Amino acid sequence: MDALTAPSPLIVPPAPKVHARPIGNLRAIWEMSRSLVGSWSEADFDDLLTPYVFLGQPGLVVSDPAGVRHVMGSHAHNYRRPGKSARPIRALVGGGLLLTEGETWRRQRKSLAPAFTPAAIGALLPHFTAAGAALADRLTGCDRANLAEAFHQTALDAVLRALFSRNADADGAEMARLARRYLEGPAHLNLFDFLAKGADDLAMGDTARRRIGGQWFAAVEALIAERHANPRPDCHDLLGRLLAARNEDGAPLGDAEIRDQCGTMLAAGFETTSRLLFWTAYLLTLDTATQDRVRAEIVAFPPERVTSLDDLKAWPLMRSVLMEALRLYPPVPLIAREVVTADEILGCRVEPGHMIMISPWLIHRHRKLWDQPLAFQPERFIDQPHPWGIDAFIPFGAGPRVCIGASFALAEAQIILASLLERFNIALPAGARPVLPKAGISLAADHEPNFDLTPIA
Numbered sequence: 001m002d003a004l005t006a007p008s009p010l011i012v013p014p015a016p017k018v019h020a021r022p023i024g025n026l027r028a029i030w031e032m033s034r035s036l037v038g039s040w041s042e043a044d045f046d047d048l049l050t051p052y053v054f055l056g057q058p059g060l061v062v063s064d065p066a067g068v069r070h071v072m073g074s075h076a077h078n079y080r081r082p083g084k085s086a087r088p089i090r091a092l093v094g095g096g097l098l099l100t101e102g103e104t105w106r107r108q109r110k111s112l113a114p115a116f117t118p119a120a121i122g123a124l125l126p127h128f129t130a131a132g133a134a135l136a137d138r139l140t141g142c143d144r145a146n147l148a149e150a151f152h153q154t155a156l157d158a159v160l161r162a163l164f165s166r167n168a169d170a171d172g173a174e175m176a177r178l179a180r181r182y183l184e185g186p187a188h189l190n191l192f193d194f195l196a197k198g199a200d201d202l203a204m205g206d207t208a209r210r211r212i213g214g215q216w217f218a219a220v221e222a223l224i225a226e227r228h229a230n231p232r233p234d235c236h237d238l239l240g241r242l243l244a245a246r247n248e249d250g251a252p253l254g255d256a257e258i259r260d261q262c263g264t265m266l267a268a269g270f271e272t273t274s275r276l277l278f279w280t281a282y283l284l285t286l287d288t289a290t291q292d293r294v295r296a297e298i299v300a301f302p303p304e305r306v307t308s309l310d311d312l313k314a315w316p317l318m319r320s321v322l323m324e325a326l327r328l329y330p331p332v333p334l335i336a337r338e339v340v341t342a343d344e345i346l347g348c349r350v351e352p353g354h355m356i357m358i359s360p361w362l363i364h365r366h367r368k369l370w371d372q373p374l375a376f377q378p379e380r381f382i383d384q385p386h387p388w389g390i391d392a393f394i395p396f397g398a399g400p401r402v403c404i405g406a407s408f409a410l411a412e413a414q415i416i417l418a419s420l421l422e423r424f425n426i427a428l429p430a431g432a433r434p435v436l437p438k439a440g441i442s443l444a445a446d447h448e449p450n451f452d453l454t455p456i457a
């Protein structure tokens with residue numbers, strides 16, 4: 001057995017308490033308004049299909065991989081993203097890809113696809129390297145740092161650079177400020193979100209979202225207007241690709257659509273990736289032997305040498321660690337669908353209006369689907385060059401609406417993590433309180449600890 005495949009000792013990272021028995025509706029609202037992963041019971045980690053009724057509305061929790069494939073893949077046309085699940089993010093993404101349906105979605109997905117090919121992502125690598133280097137420089141001289149905050153800033157920096165060739169410290173600072181204000185406040189689910197029947201119901205619960213969303217779109221529009229005024233054909237960024245994108249009839253995308261797609265990429269891309277980076281760093285403080293082995297890969301091939309996606313293959317253990325972080329702490333812990341056409345999922349009848357819950361959190365920790373489901377064992381992914389083929393692994397969703405930014409996120413996360421670990425050993429102070437996940441629109445941490453940073457000699 002070589003150093004790469006040596007198994008880590010059994011490490012079980014912290015997770016919220018699982019209820020001994022299913023909880024009632026009122027308790028579920030209370031738990032879910034605090035954290036979307038706080039309402040599961042023991043039975044949910046054993047059962048693969050669980051019918052339920054929530055506030056009078058029937059639904060089905062689907063954890064069986066065949067059921068997930070049915071809902072998100074082969075029979076995706078019978079389902080849609082529920083309007084009300086859009087409430088916390090609609091103000092940032094408008095009519096962008098994340099929330100459109102039917103023909104509009106199909107057209108948008110097709111016109112955006114060229115911006116996410118391996119070649120297009122490869123052209124964005126210098127932006128990720130610059131964001132990683134900026135992070136390492138900011139931390140130089142610090143012996144402690146709030147890495148949750150640092151990753152937030154860096155992931156936003158990376159996506160601003162990739163989208164607009166801007167950075168979050170200087171000319172992108174307004175976007176960074178707005179994103180942070182939104183995520184700290186209105187992005188959280190509120191009581192109106194649970195009681196609303198649709199996206200536009202109980203609009204008083206959305207006032208703060210609309211206010212910050214208006215400023216957000218104004219900032220995005222200003223960046224687009226500036227590019228129109230000063231075209232930069234040499235710029236390898238997503239905005240350049242969106243401006244060059246064409247619909248099937250050959251027409252360019254309208255300004256409002258470009259604005260909404262930019263807002264979507266920013267909102268969908270930076271927070272999820274920053275959560276992935278945080279949980280990965282946290283796991284590496286729990287398993288210092290694995291942290292050392294990842295660093296050995298980085299020393300052998302430093303991030304400054306990365307010029308193509310192929311170069312990222314130099315870090316197989318790091319990639320496995322990221323996969324295991326995505327398994328244990330999926331940044332998107334819950335995926336919801338609403339039934340639009342009556343259907344049958346593994347023998348279970350569902351009618352229009354019924355809700356389907358597919359939880360990467362639950363599926364990734366399910367006792368029937370994984371060996372040692374609660375343990376941090378990155379080696380389980382080492383021989384899996386295509387982990388998306390694993391049925392019970394859906395951090396980026398599945399089927400036609402699978403995350404369009406998955407390769408973007410993974411390339412970015414690998415380069416940023418490498419830039420950090422190349423320069424610092426990271427640890428948490430002895431006796432530090434365990435960090436528990438707290439899920440809203442993404443899987444955040446219940447508190448943001450200061451990590452000890454020791455420069456690598």
Ligand code: HEM
Nearest residue numbers: 098268269272273276331332395396397401403404405409
């Ligand atoms: C670790 C990082 C990320 C995770 C875990 C993640 C996860 C997901 C998941 C689970 C979905 C599917 C949701 C559903 O089916 O309801 C999704 C969709 C989407 N993601 Fe990501 N994402 C990440 C990064 C990104 C990035 C970097 C971008 C853009 C640059 C992005 C853009 C999108 C978009 C536009 C969609 C909607 C796709 C469609 O409906 O066709 N994501 N993401």
